[in-house]
Amino acid sequence: MLELRKDIFADERDDNLKEIGRGTQRQDMLGHVTGTSTYFDDHKLQGMLHLKVLRSPHAHARLRRIDTMEAERSPGVRRIIRGADVPRNLNTLLSLINFGKDDEPSLAVDKVRYKGEPIVAIVADSPREAYEAMAKVRVDYEPLPAVFDVEEALKPGAPVVNETYPKNTFVYHDVYDHQKLRFGDVERGFAEADHVLEQRYQMSPIEHAPTETNGSIAAPDTNGRYVVYTSTQALFFSLDTCAKILDVPSNTFHFIGGTVGGGFGGKVDTLTEPLAILGAMLTGRPVRYQLGREEEMQFGSPRGAERIYIKDGVMRDGRIVARKIRAYFDSGAYTRLSSYAVVKCVAHLPGPYTIPNVHGDVYCVFTNRTPATAMRGFGVTAMDFALECQMDKLAHLVGIDPMEFRILNAYRDGDMKAHRREAKNTALIECVQVAAEKAKWPLREEVKRMSSRKDGGGSRAAISPTPIEPAPQRAAVSQQRTIYDRAPAATIQPAPPTPTPPPPRPPAPSPSHGATRFSSVFGTRRR
Amino acid sequence: MTKTALQFRHNGRDVALFVDGGVNLLVALRELIGDMTPKFGCGQGGCGACSVLIDGELHLSCLTLAETVNGRAVETLDGLKDGPNLHPLQRAFMEQFAAQCGYCTPGMLMAAKALLDRNPSPSRAEVIEAISGNICRCTGYEPIINAVLAAASGGRARA
CATH class of the missing domain: 3.10.20.30 (Beta-grasp domain)
Incomplete structure (x- = not known):
């Protein structure tokens, strides 16, 4: 049961908690227990067609020829959709916030880059007829060498996964093949440290496996609009993504969703809506596109794999004086949201601890695996696993109790964090103290008296001298911007690279308020 | 065809x-x-x-x-509720917070009904066995088990 510890930080709030700590019924509970909550697939529409997708059996292959002649004539087939039928067959999800280059087709045209990648969509009267037609599509594949390991993908001569990013890494700030954090001088810190510990950690991809698979039903509405029932977790994000891919104004769509049969991050990628809507546009009929369980596992994006190297310098008295991190996020064949996960990870370094010298290099790497996406704390989860394993090992190395070791190194109010923001409202010390108390874990009296609000700031608020590294040559600006005015198709193609002067420096930061809070995500691209 | x-x-x-x-x-x-x-x-x-x-x-x-x-x-x-009146299992699921996304709930309730119809006062282990074929990915098994036990004991929650 929930226990409110109102004794902690009691002076920081009015004691007027009226809702927390008491039960409140969910507004959707009656629908759930009576089975009347309406999920996307619970809509039965007159004349509804079914869309199924032919997927690549190869992790990496050139598409020499796609022959749909026989499939077109298969009974019940209403329409076969190929890449050329998709108005803008290249997109990246975060182009909606001008982050990243369009790198992913809705239907593969020249190459497939992961097993399960969509190639041809078949719209038929029944799922069975769609599958029967699918068996008649002939695709001539030329298998290519594939790369499945993040560090292998960065070696010279590695297969190029995604030609939009020929070095197999996402490009940050138009220049860097990774996201950096520099705070103080870790090499000096290591030289001063009593012990240095370097370790390698990794995490496999994790499938969300929601009980309801991804899917959507799109139907022509009146006035040329389309109504879309969808499992999406991100209704307006999906709506805007569809508007971009289908090259129509976003008010073309009426998206209906919100009742989602489990998402956990696996339903933000707009996997099914664009093709379902395109099917409805091309046939004039409602079209249902629901992933099967195998498709959900193979094609539905997982939490991405990560490999993490941590090198720490620690003093005999337990102070961590340097932390150097190199990490590789496996984005799979396309960017989706992994570029953002990396930025979020770097902002989280070095964990909730005050360390005077921190150095982070985190790479978003392309491999021939299923593209990764959001999942519960992505970007931070695996890194925290690695950091906390490391904390236990360091505590053991210097012979200090692991709980006390965390309290000793925890952020306190007034400390400087590695991304140069003052730590405020910190509470790790109190959390560890309460956890220790609950676990009946003995802490020394002196440690029990420590507080997040005491002994912070001062020298802990200083930014240690940080060596400046030479910046790489800034390449021509390659980041395209998505403009939501309907542009003629010609302007959609990326311009040929021409030597351009470096972009103007971004304007000075405006006063801090909500709208600029996430500026570190967008770097120079913030408008 | x-x-x-x-x-x-x-x-x-x-x-x-x-x-x-x-x-x-x-x-x-x-x-x-x-x-x-x-x-x-x-x-x-x-x-x-x-x-x-x-x-x-x-x-x-x-x-x-x-x-x-x-x-x-x-x-x-x-067909589980009787007109406007919820079945005791449905009431118990509501009271015990035994649904999150709700997608597994119809199957869970039918599995629970099958159990209570043949065994009106199951043990906790028997409830766990009875719903072992039903996956809840929001991982709300504890409240679901508590709800089935509560319905079996006439609405009184058992730990």
Whole structure:
């Protein structure tokens, strides 16, 4: 049961908690227990067609020829959709916030880059007829060498996964093949440290496996609009993504969703809506596109794999004086949201601890695996696993109790964090103290008296001298911007690279308020 | 394609329909009868979201050929409440917070009903066994188990 510890930080709030700590019924509970909550697939529409997708059996292959002649004539087939039928067959999800280059087709045209990648969509009267037609599509594949390991993908001569990013890494700030954090001088810190510990950690991809698979039903509405029932977790994000891919104004769509049969991050990628809507546009009929369980596992994006190297310098008295991190996020064949996960990870370094010298290099790497996406704390989860394993090992190395070791190194109010923001409202010390108390874990009296609000700031608020590294040559600006005015198709193609002067420096930061809070995500691209 | 005539009781009402060969009970219920309470989760008998009762026994409708229920009685969540009155299991699920996304709930409730119909006062272990074929990915098993036990004991929660 929930226990409110109102004794902690009691002076920081009015004691007027009226809702927390008491039960409140969910507004959707009656629908759930009576089975009347309406999920996307619970809509039965007159004349509804079914869309199924032919997927690549190869992790990496050139598409020499796609022959749909026989499939077109298969009974019940209403329409076969190929890449050329998709108005803008290249997109990246975060182009909606001008982050990243369009790198992913809705239907593969020249190459497939992961097993399960969509190639041809078949719209038929029944799922069975769609599958029967699918068996008649002939695709001539030329298998290519594939790369499945993040560090292998960065070696010279590695297969190029995604030609939009020929070095197999996402490009940050138009220049860097990774996201950096520099705070103080870790090499000096290591030289001063009593012990240095370097370790390698990794995490496999994790499938969300929601009980309801991804899917959507799109139907022509009146006035040329389309109504879309969808499992999406991100209704307006999906709506805007569809508007971009289908090259129509976003008010073309009426998206209906919100009742989602489990998402956990696996339903933000707009996997099914664009093709379902395109099917409805091309046939004039409602079209249902629901992933099967195998498709959900193979094609539905997982939490991405990560490999993490941590090198720490620690003093005999337990102070961590340097932390150097190199990490590789496996984005799979396309960017989706992994570029953002990396930025979020770097902002989280070095964990909730005050360390005077921190150095982070985190790479978003392309491999021939299923593209990764959001999942519960992505970007931070695996890194925290690695950091906390490391904390236990360091505590053991210097012979200090692991709980006390965390309290000793925890952020306190007034400390400087590695991304140069003052730590405020910190509470790790109190959390560890309460956890220790609950676990009946003995802490020394002196440690029990420590507080997040005491002994912070001062020298802990200083930014240690940080060596400046030479910046790489800034390449021509390659980041395209998505403009939501309907542009003629010609302007959609990326311009040929021409030597351009470096972009103007971004304007000075405006006063801090909500709208600029996430500026570190967008770097120079913030408008 | 040849269609087969089929008659069965659906939540106490007689229904008659024609099905294509190979159509499973889940599709027949959802697409032909319009009872959307059984859910598709995997189509492979792995998740339990499509659970229904056939002559009082728990079955996975995705693995049941529609033709095989001819002349039998099929119960789904749609028939669980009595008019406007919720079944004790439904009330207990509400009170014990035993649903998050709600997608596994229809199958869970049918699995729980099958249990309580044959064993009105199950042990905790028996409840766990009874819902072991039903996957809840929001991982709310504890409140679900508590709800089934609460319904069995007439609304009193048991730890």
